[in-house]
Amino acid sequence: xxxxxxxxxxxxxVQDRGRRRQQHLGIPVSGAMDQAALRMANLLAGNxxxxxxxxxxxxxxxxxxxxxxxxxxxxxRCEPVVAGRPVPMWRAVLVPAHADLxxxxxxxxxxxxxxxxxxxxETPLVLxxxxxxxxxxxxxxxxxxxxxxxxxxTGEVPARATAIAAALGNGAAGPAxxxxxxxxxxxxxxxxxxTVRFVAESGDAxxxxxxxxxxxxxxxxxxxxDRMGFRLxxxxxxxxxxxxxxxxxxxxxxxxLPPGGAPIVLMADRQTxxxxxxxxxxxxxxxxxxxxxxxxxxxxxxxxxxxxxQRLYLAREQDFTQxxxxxxxxxxx
Amino acid sequence: MIRPLGDRALVVTLGSAIAPSVxxxxxxxxxxxxxxxxxxxTDIVPAFASIVLHYDPARVAGARGEAPYxxxxxxxxxxxxxxxxxxxxxxxxxxxPVCYGGALGPDLDRLAAGHGMSPEAVIRLHCERxxxxxxxxxxxxxxxxxxxxPELVTPRRSEPRAHVPAGAVGIGGEQTGVxxxxxxxxxxxxxxxxxxxxxxxxxxxxLLAMGDRVRFLRITEAQFNELESQSR
Numbered sequence: 001x002x003x004x005x006x007x008x009x010x011x012x013x014v015q016d017r018g019r020r021r022q023q024h025l026g027i028p029v030s031g032a033m034d035q036a037a038l039r040m041a042n043l044l045a046g047n048x049x050x051x052x053x054x055x056x057x058x059x060x061x062x063x064x065x066x067x068x069x070x071x072x073x074x075x076x077r078c079e080p081v082v083a084g085r086p087v088p089m090w091r092a093v094l095v096p097a098h099a100d101l102x103x104x105x106x107x108x109x110x111x112x113x114x115x116x117x118x119x120x121x122e123t124p125l126v127l128x129x130x131x132x133x134x135x136x137x138x139x140x141x142x143x144x145x146x147x148x149x150x151x152x153x154t155g156e157v158p159a160r161a162t163a164i165a166a167a168l169g170n171g172a173a174g175p176a177x178x179x180x181x182x183x184x185x186x187x188x189x190x191x192x193x194x195t196v197r198f199v200a201e202s203g204d205a206x207x208x209x210x211x212x213x214x215x216x217x218x219x220x221x222x223x224x225x226d227r228m229g230f231r232l233x234x235x236x237x238x239x240x241x242x243x244x245x246x247x248x249x250x251x252x253x254x255x256x257l258p259p260g261g262a263p264i265v266l267m268a269d270r271q272t273x274x275x276x277x278x279x280x281x282x283x284x285x286x287x288x289x290x291x292x293x294x295x296x297x298x299x300x301x302x303x304x305x306x307x308x309x310q311r312l313y314l315a316r317e318q319d320f321t322q323x324x325x326x327x328x329x330x331x332x333x
Numbered sequence: 334m335i336r337p338l339g340d341r342a343l344v345v346t347l348g349s350a351i352a353p354s355v356x357x358x359x360x361x362x363x364x365x366x367x368x369x370x371x372x373x374x375t376d377i378v379p380a381f382a383s384i385v386l387h388y389d390p391a392r393v394a395g396a397r398g399e400a401p402y403x404x405x406x407x408x409x410x411x412x413x414x415x416x417x418x419x420x421x422x423x424x425x426x427x428x429x430p431v432c433y434g435g436a437l438g439p440d441l442d443r444l445a446a447g448h449g450m451s452p453e454a455v456i457r458l459h460c461e462r463x464x465x466x467x468x469x470x471x472x473x474x475x476x477x478x479x480x481x482x483p484e485l486v487t488p489r490r491s492e493p494r495a496h497v498p499a500g501a502v503g504i505g506g507e508q509t510g511v512x513x514x515x516x517x518x519x520x521x522x523x524x525x526x527x528x529x530x531x532x533x534x535x536x537x538x539x540l541l542a543m544g545d546r547v548r549f550l551r552i553t554e555a556q557f558n559e560l561e562s563q564s565r
Contacts, residue, residue, distance in 0.1 A: 023376045023387070026470045026473045026474055133473075136473050246380065246383075247468070247477070248380040249378035251387065253339060284340050311400075314401070
């Protein structure tokens, strides 16, 4: 099957969970910025969790399918419409053949929406992933953002997706919407001014003092922020450690401090290694809130212990696993 | 020393300098960690003097109630304590053809003048050394090379270029290397190679790997053009 791009939106790319086991070659992980929204979209569309989806930024695309197709839209609020009728997010939706699925502008909290299609977007795997890495122009659809007229192959529809779709009818009478969803706790509470928890670096008094200062002010997301990293505008931070250290590995959500004193939060397309002082790393459970921020939005940091961060992570994973199990039972798949 | 890097990664520090002895320790530890296939570890990223392990806390094997970090850090420590005499890794010598100076190496003359030597002398010094790939990072396929002749050590440009073409060969500080992609850059450009440092469609996707020895081989502009047309 095929997904046809009618209008491409502002920046729409194919993304999945990311490119693993390549970082030692300097190859970034990439993948969806908001991994929680991506996997929820895949779950609702009956997909494997490593299926690729579309990541839409600020203004999403309009797309069309040749056959009735099960989809799910998650992430930043984007007021999707199918054949002129509004359809909800965070739900399975059966889109009729040849109907336009159109995204509205993302005015509210959250600037990235995810469209999962039953079977997943099946562009070629490059180095084990379908994620687009724009800077080196590979992965995804021809290594680039989507354009009008693009036709993307979708994969074989899994049994679970077929079962979900069957319960929604044939789509002949317009879009059909599932009357069930996942529990509210699994939907991130996006805001334009979140307070996110971070695990501060420890072991160096100067870095610790600077991490403390990081937690004492409100920053705004600078205009020159992208999938690689978010630059933070605020009062410059000063750290009494060498401005450059030996390059070493960095992580999703690591907060670096370049010489200018404006911190950078490393995002999906981050370099694999970095040499600037690190102040800490955002807790994994709060990364979806960061990933949804747009330039001009605000952010505040508050420290959390590593133990607590990992406890929250394990609890969230358990909730998600339960949601997967519940869906399997419901659709006997 | 092992420290957390957020809640899904940890750093094993193995030294504090760019040095062959530290490099050997990183290489040996890397071999041990890879061989151990520790549960939950998704990516192992070596650098000059450290190794970062990325992991999924939900998949780390630990005692009930034990924090995933504690369990993994203990397993890493245990793994590295085993004093295995790692087999000597056979290193490759990779020759990288470079056309020096002219439009392909716009900073060569100025760099040479700054050191009070001729462009020819710079090229000779750059080509006669054998370099070691300490690590890959910064960009896909970008190799940090150690072994630059002390005479060629040059502070980075005060104004970085907004656009450096893929294949550009530069000198910055104590380092020399090849830009694998078009990117901004602050190094002095002395030449260009037609070799593709990063080719995502091939296996392996990078020309160089950690531990490779590298030599730059001087070629003419005519040879450059011919090789460049072949590599496309």
